[in-house]
Amino acid sequence: MKRIYCNKCGHEIKFINGIAHEDYVFVSKEWGYFSQKDGKTQEFVLCEGCVEKLEREFAIPAVWKDTTEML
Numbered sequence: 001m002k003r004i005y006c007n008k009c010g011h012e013i014k015f016i017n018g019i020a021h022e023d024y025v026f027v028s029k030e031w032g033y034f035s036q037k038d039g040k041t042q043e044f045v046l047c048e049g050c051v052e053k054l055e056r057e058f059a060i061p062a063v064w065k066d067t068t069e070m071l
């Protein structure tokens with residue numbers, strides 16, 4: 001089974017029977033013409049702790065919204 005690691009700190013995201021038992025961020029970015037990376041897709045994973053650390057460095061706070069679950 002494929003293992004998933006946080007690209008920033010190397011922490012392994014915990015999976016049990018193929019189901020993630022901790023949440024994480026997956027970024028997949030297709031860089032476009034006005035970048036230095038045109039034609040490239042960049043992908044990485046960040047664990048919850050690294051997202052919290054990153055957010056503390058933001059000059060402008062992230063936007064938070066309540067998530068409504070579809071039942």
Ligand SMILES: [Zn+2]
Pocket residue numbers: 006007008009010011046047048049050
């Ligand atoms: Zn991490």
